[in-house]
Amino acid sequence: MPSLLVVDDDNRIRELLEFQLQDQYDLEVCPDGRTAWEYLLANDDDPPDVVVLDVMMPGMDGFQVLERIENDDRFEDVDVIMLTARGRDEDVVRALESGATDFVTKPLSSSELTARIERTIG
Amino acid sequence: MTVPPVPSFRLLALVGVVVLSLLLAVATVTVSRSVASARRDARQDEVRPTVRRAILERMSADDPQWDTWVADLDRTERAVAREELREYLQELRGRDRRAIQRLGRVLGVGRRARRRLTTGGRFERREALTWIVLLDVPVSVELLRETCGDHPETRAGAARVLAEREYPTAKRDGTELLLSDQTEPLSVLGLDTLYELNKHDPGLLFEYAARAYGRWSESLLIQVLRVVGEAGPTDPDTSLEWIGFLFAHESERVRAAAADALRGYGWHDGVRATIDIDRIRDDDSPRVRRAVYRMLGSWGDQRSRTALAESIRTETDARAALAGIEALANHGTPIDDVDLSAGNGAVRSWVEHRTTLADTADSR
Numbered sequence: 308m309p310s311l312l313v314v315d316d317d318n319r320i321r322e323l324l325e326f327q328l329q330d331q332y333d334l335e336v337c338p339d340g341r342t343a344w345e346y347l348l349a350n351d352d353d354p355p356d357v358v359v360l361d362v363m364m365p366g367m368d369g370f371q372v373l374e375r376i377e378n379d380d381r382f383e384d385v386d387v388i389m390l391t392a393r394g395r396d397e398d399v400v401r402a403l404e405s406g407a408t409d410f411v412t413k414p415l416s417s418s419e420l421t422a423r424i425e426r427t428i429g
Numbered sequence: 430m431t432v433p434p435v436p437s438f439r440l441l442a443l444v445g446v447v448v449l450s451l452l453l454a455v456a457t458v459t460v461s462r463s464v465a466s467a468r469r470d471a472r473q474d475e476v477r478p479t480v481r482r483a484i485l486e487r488m489s490a491d492d493p494q495w496d497t498w499v500a501d502l503d504r505t506e507r508a509v510a511r512e513e514l515r516e517y518l519q520e521l522r523g524r525d526r527r528a529i530q531r532l533g534r535v536l537g538v539g540r541r542a543r544r545r546l547t548t549g550g551r552f553e554r555r556e557a558l559t560w561i562v563l564l565d566v567p568v569s570v571e572l573l574r575e576t577c578g579d580h581p582e583t584r585a586g587a588a589r590v591l592a593e594r595e596y597p598t599a600k601r602d603g604t605e606l607l608l609s610d611q612t613e614p615l616s617v618l619g620l621d622t623l624y625e626l627n628k629h630d631p632g633l634l635f636e637y638a639a640r641a642y643g644r645w646s647e648s649l650l651i652q653v654l655r656v657v658g659e660a661g662p663t664d665p666d667t668s669l670e671w672i673g674f675l676f677a678h679e680s681e682r683v684r685a686a687a688a689d690a691l692r693g694y695g696w697h698d699g700v701r702a703t704i705d706i707d708r709i710r711d712d713d714s715p716r717v718r719r720a721v722y723r724m725l726g727s728w729g730d731q732r733s734r735t736a737l738a739e740s741i742r743t744e745t746d747a748r749a750a751l752a753g754i755e756a757l758a759n760h761g762t763p764i765d766d767v768d769l770s771a772g773n774g775a776v777r778s779w780v781e782h783r784t785t786l787a788d789t790a791d792s793r
Contacts, residue, residue: 319481319516323525326485416523417489 308333309428312355314343314372315390316364320415324359327417332424340367344375351381357427359420360407361390362398370405377406386427390415472505473512480509484517488528495535511536518563530564539566546576551583558586562593570602578609585619592625600626600633608637614648624656631660632667639671650675651686658690669694673703681714688720695728706736715746722749726756734762750776 311332321336337343362369376382389402389410411420487493542560545553577587588603603626627634675687694700725733744750
């Protein structure tokens, strides 16, 4: 079963994605960027296949986590899908330029996110 | 000499008892309401995880059977379901959103919103408009016009409904609704909605403004000019003459806003032909001159650049001179040999500093 890490500070979104994705993936959820990065460091021998990463989070935001993932050889096989706010085209460009595999805009469509995760995993 | 009457002890005691009783009554009511509110919140917190879980389970089901579920909810659970519904509607789209919109209909939220639109006060109507957008409740333009035309906030909410729902006549009806009151400025939502409605093609806004701008208040006029300045290019045949007239307006804020609005319209033959550059760059107000310099810099054609360089030479206001120099520099005109008036030493220093920086960058 592919493994997935969902990082979002919105409790409702975390619950929704956890509920909808837990049967298809080996799923872990984190409420902020720092916790997610600590999780990745603690599991660097077996990192998740895909990280779904919200851009806007307090403390360490999604871009900072993405940058650390991209600059660390231990996570070179990890794909990142960014969650960006609708209308924030500059965030989409920045995410893709920084190495994100794909992006999904908020408000969120869980079926679209699932399709993009599937495509990313191949 | 008359001695003022001394209130009797009995009267003072009576007043004291009345005041004390009133204070006690107020305290009792306040404490009772707080206790009731705390109990309600505690009960809502208690049932929230269960309600949220039930919503999640049903949201992804082929047949969520909302009717059966809602029928079994008590009053507190229904209130929590409505709160959760609102949050999810703001965060979801696509299939998830459509599924949960059906819950809104079963809970009767849409019906209540329509009713409140016709019977509620201003805040209730604003709340109703939010639900109408979230639940895609069908409402006619006529109903929105009848029920929401009395205040800038409700007009903005109604126009937003039209914009979000992409009504065929949204641009015309929404713009008219927003600008129907010619004295009060638009609310923040109203200003954003006017932009959303007209951002891709402001031609209709130009037509409307050309007919009505003379009756608008200063604040409304400035707001519309701001939208005009931010919106995309209009049809080249659209007349912008009315903006040209505003350079003669008594308010310097309006004159400056007119110049800012036209920064993106240097390509428009009609604008360049009708605006008297020599007159507006001699405006008495430094604020207006700053805006005019920015406008000329944005236009960037030879005539504008020449006029700008001439103005800077005689400009006596340091901030206006700086704005002019920056406008020239931002469009690639060399500024090191621009002649400045004697009174603008600080600006000259800045120009020299900038020239040094440019030379350093070139030599690398």
